[in-house]
Amino acid sequence: MRLAKPADAEKILKILAPYVKDTAISFEYEVPDTAEYAKKIETISQKYPFLVCEIEGDIVGFAYASAHNSRSAYMWNAELSVYIDKNHLRLGIGHTLYSALIEILKLQNIQNVYGGITLPNENSEWLHKSLGFELVAVYRKTGFKLGRWHDVVWYVKHIGNHVTPPGPVIPIVDLDESEVNEVLKRNRKMVRISGR
Numbered sequence: 001m002r003l004a005k006p007a008d009a010e011k012i013l014k015i016l017a018p019y020v021k022d023t024a025i026s027f028e029y030e031v032p033d034t035a036e037y038a039k040k041i042e043t044i045s046q047k048y049p050f051l052v053c054e055i056e057g058d059i060v061g062f063a064y065a066s067a068h069n070s071r072s073a074y075m076w077n078a079e080l081s082v083y084i085d086k087n088h089l090r091l092g093i094g095h096t097l098y099s100a101l102i103e104i105l106k107l108q109n110i111q112n113v114y115g116g117i118t119l120p121n122e123n124s125e126w127l128h129k130s131l132g133f134e135l136v137a138v139y140r141k142t143g144f145k146l147g148r149w150h151d152v153v154w155y156v157k158h159i160g161n162h163v164t165p166p167g168p169v170i171p172i173v174d175l176d177e178s179e180v181n182e183v184l185k186r187n188r189k190m191v192r193i194s195g196r
Contacts (some may be wrong), residue, residue: 001100001188003180004062006038011059011187012052013037024118024145026083047171048078049072049104051092051184055160060088063097068114075169076111076160082127094127100187102131102159107179108170110161118143119151128155 004012013034019026044050048065048109063082068074080101082094102113115133117124133155141149160166172180 001051001053001096001177003182003184004041004045004052004064006042008052008059008062009034009038009041010171012041012062015059015062015083018086019083023126024143024150025121027118027143027145029145030089046173048108048111049101049172051097053097055088055187058169060085061093061097062099063094065101065113068112076166077114078110078112079114079116081115084125089123094123095130096130096187098127098182102157103183103187104172104180105177106159106164107175109160109167110169111158111162111166113157113159115155117153117155119153125153127181128157133157 004009013031015028016037017031020028020031041050044064044066047067050064051062052059053061061082064082068077068079070121080096080098084093105113107135113133115124115128117128135153136156137154139152139154142152143150155159
């Protein structure tokens with residue numbers, strides 16, 4: 001597990017493409033092009049963690065945090081996204097990526113993390129529940145894709161101590177690099193590669 005680089009865009013898109021083309025898990029209609037996605041990685045990585053999981057040199061999963069809402073009072077919240085290569089599901093990769101994201105976001109002084117899941121998606125719901133997320137809302141018939149309307153459920157996990165006033169949110173680029181590397185090192189050991 002490591003921080004993503006813009007050069008990873010092509011490999012990441014190979015994982016994302018089936019979710020965009022064949023499912024409603026992603027609400028995008030078109031797979032972004034490589035240059036566009038490289039820019040997204042670069043932009044997100046200025047403020048939030050964008051992680052990839054590699055096995056034997058191949059990227060098999062990725063996860064990132066982003067702003068949950070652009071208004072100032074929401075700055076202590078982050079929305080999480082995770083996508084795993086279909087051939088590497090149920091190995092603990094999503095759990096590991098999410099765990100590392102949450103640890104890094106705690107270092108950044110983020111207080112709450114959110115996950116939105118298009119229904120049905122048993123794997124993602126299980127992931128959120130296993131990490132202590134709580135169901136907070138169901139948006140009924142909120143997205144139209146692949147010829148039908150889809151519900152989205154939202155989960156939240158409180159990861160901060162919610163002191164008043166809250167401390168500043170620290171962009172990931174301003175964190176101590178050794179602390180981030182320690183989080184990644186600790187979480188690398190959690191992936192059950194033996195399950196392949």
